[in-house]
Amino acid sequence: MSKTNSGNFFEDFEIGAELVHAVPRTVTEGDQSLYIALTGDRYALHSSAEFARSLGYERETINDLLTFHIVFGKTVNDVSLNAVANLGYAAVRFLRPVYPGDTLRTVSKVLGKKENSRGKTGIVWVRSTGTNQRGEEVLDYIRWVMVNKRDPGTPTGIDAAPEIKRELSPSDLIVPAELDLSKRAPWPSGGRYLFDDYQIGERIDHIDGMTIEESDHMLATRLYQNTAKVHFDQFQADKTRFKRRLIYGGHIISLARSLSYNGLENALGVLGWNGGTHANPTFAGDTIYALTEVLDKQPLPGRDDLGALRLRLVGVKDWDRNEGELSIKIEKDGREVYDPRVVLDLDYWIAMPTR
């Protein structure tokens, strides 16, 4: 019998089961430096121990998305090694700051599953929770993937999709208790705009672009110990439709978020995501740009120094601004689809100082 893990198939997931994912990970200063080198991140909270301390934190915090990628990476081996498609995320919540030296692990619970009508695949929903070395939850999220069936010829008849909260409300969002803006200096972030300056409906073009090389995305994805084969194996990729290694969607989220610093400099961390779509695949050689649309603004319970901005972060590739404003969705054969240059559509909440 084979000693290697060939991943779980649709039939292997049991509703209610807990998957305890392997390879806990101590996140270090080395990971943070690599994250900056790989994405160009400039948010001061993750860059400067002094700035972070001035806000009440112990020291610089691990970038929320680096935490996400590490927590997520552990689930691949058990959840999505046989995934045909990553269908979505929901209710992604960042619950507590992560510091260099913390050790992260992930446990997933199977929330539901549903066989597809043609019987070859099915959809599986899981809630994954990342915890630190003290057992404190740092991140949880729901994700659903389409996975292959082990035995496509035998119908299971399973039709147990869970109810999913598709939108977080401000009361779902957790602001770290230690965050104290009374001593916040404005210069470290370099940004002039605060909560009141952002208007619902406003669109920000973040201007800067980043071209991705094969080494860049593979270094990032290996750093997260994410083992999905499609990102790494060109010899196999040669035989696929795209003939290319696919870039981990999370790398695009990180690039778009890092690019969005230019225009959102005062943002203090990601509070949660309502959902996200990898609208089109990306490949080495693509140049990524980022756009933000302000979807909503809400007060945060118990805080007058901070508000929550709900933003739509759109990643676009190889887009020529001279052609005018980009329509994120276009009509094609009577259906509304993403413009082929749109690669990411993320709906998320950030904390933004009011003063």
Add this chain to the structure above:
Amino acid sequence: MSKTNSGNFFEDFEIGAELVHAVPRTVTEGDQSLYIALTGDRYALHSSAEFARSLGYERETINDLLTFHIVFGKTVNDVSLNAVANLGYAAVRFLRPVYPGDTLRTVSKVLGKKENSRGKTGIVWVRSTGTNQRGEEVLDYIRWVMVNKRDPGTPTGIDAAPEIKRELSPSDLIVPAELDLSKRAPWPSGGRYLFDDYQIGERIDHIDGMTIEESDHMLATRLYQNTAKVHFDQFQADKTRFKRRLIYGGHIISLARSLSYNGLENALGVLGWNGGTHANPTFAGDTIYALTEVLDKQPLPGRDDLGALRLRLVGVKDWDRNEGELSIKIEKDGREVYDPRVVLDLDYWIAMPTR
């Protein structure tokens, strides 16, 4: 007179001499993060401080191969700058855990040398020993290289090859005294198989593949401060037979070992190597796969919680599994040679829990 080091030639090596290699190196969390990003390593002992502590270690240990590459890298400048070929390794022993913050240095002793029959080159044998900041030995190994003669026209007549132990026995292998499996949890490794599950003669195909980019292998080799020109200089490489930069053989060992996690998840560090061969060169663009053959199983003196597995780790490039099982060696012109896709053949011992 030139102030640059152009390396030692055959005549420069004196039997019994000690070469004290330059550039001690403090190994840090940054190196460990980079090692994960460069190789995709997932062994929990090097990834999680908490898991390592549960086994009696101070914290996560530096990956054995990262230690090897750093200790080895220092010797290049004195031993192999004029090497024509790296002929082999023997009696490679890992003697003590290395932690982030430890400072490594290397000293080599010339064990013997032998002029080749045509008089242009000779073989030099050295034993290299890596020590930490307390002078404790962390690694030693024997290596032999073919080096150019300074004066090919003048025979030296030297024929003093040393006796070399070609196989380590279990009593040569050092298990760290602090390693205590009484509190080992199974979930961090993610593996189901223990010492008794592996059978002599068994072959494991580790499935996953990794395509190498120029940046990847150069970043790794620079991290190890290994200065062998052939890995870095494309302008010179253009004039060589291969017309390509050669990838440092150690990078292939690291990739193959990281790939072998899938099927050997419970392995607790490398105890030693009997020997290793870089069977064919690798270049950027090659995709590496790994196979393991179980060569031997032995108890470890004084331990019933651990056994030693002697494994053959084979690195293969651009191999299509659909063509069936790979013959590592093939017959060519009446001789047995490596299949041209085989790039590594490493014979090594690991520690594997028995329960």
Add this chain to the structure above:
Amino acid sequence: MSKTNSGNFFEDFEIGAELVHAVPRTVTEGDQSLYIALTGDRYALHSSAEFARSLGYERETINDLLTFHIVFGKTVNDVSLNAVANLGYAAVRFLRPVYPGDTLRTVSKVLGKKENSRGKTGIVWVRSTGTNQRGEEVLDYIRWVMVNKRDPGTPTGIDAAPEIKRELSPSDLIVPAELDLSKRAPWPSGGRYLFDDYQIGERIDHIDGMTIEESDHMLATRLYQNTAKVHFDQFQADKTRFKRRLIYGGHIISLARSLSYNGLENALGVLGWNGGTHANPTFAGDTIYALTEVLDKQPLPGRDDLGALRLRLVGVKDWDRNEGELSIKIEKDGREVYDPRVVLDLDYWIAMPTR
């Protein structure tokens, strides 16, 4: 109104104004490891905590050029986002060691400005000062750049170029007070040559070469949080004269300095630069070599254990040594210009032990 920073134009700079640059940065062991991986640096002072302590430092110091790049990177957003050309550096002085854990910030003062005769651009001079978390200065330097005017049609008539000291003298150079060579062992550096061995007029060919990949220079430049678009955006670059991403000039300085280890092994840090020129652009695929010319030798006030060497560090690309010695400057159309293979001409001072 756009919320993104599109940078300052000539008219925006006010003589005497202070620009407090955003994004303070805690420099870590992770940055140091990446710097080694990106440049191949081998100077023992930055590699070994033990060696650094033997010289009186707290631990290994951050490579001077890594400090430079981080301090410089912060200025780009305010000083040179609209730069047409980086014209020069002067009076670059390294004032104090930087250790892992220190947090750096940068403030620039506008020293002067001068509109160019055609009225479309102007030159701006700034002095930038990097300080640590205790407010101690670690680096200062003067830089001048040609920037676009916001309104090319309206002459400003400004002609206020500052006086600039073009050469540092030994009395301007700061040797860290803690540096104590009484316990310096010779083996860690691996070099045989000390202050007295270097002769004015001597040229050293550092032999080794390094080919640059796109990932390498982008990783480095992102690590420094330097946001100049020309290094990262191939989609835009396709429309430019070069059709390539331009490599950050500082990466070439780092590569040339790391290559120069072979022949200057005992150098103990950079004391200052008189000036530097990026003589020709570099692109991915170029192979960099380094040459050093000894320009001057001076005692350092109050130290007989160290002297100052003034060196010219020349970076050359794709140079075939078989064609004989390189003329750094050549005559072209009656003018003296750089050989097109010369990419860097840096005039700097290092500290070299006398014994």
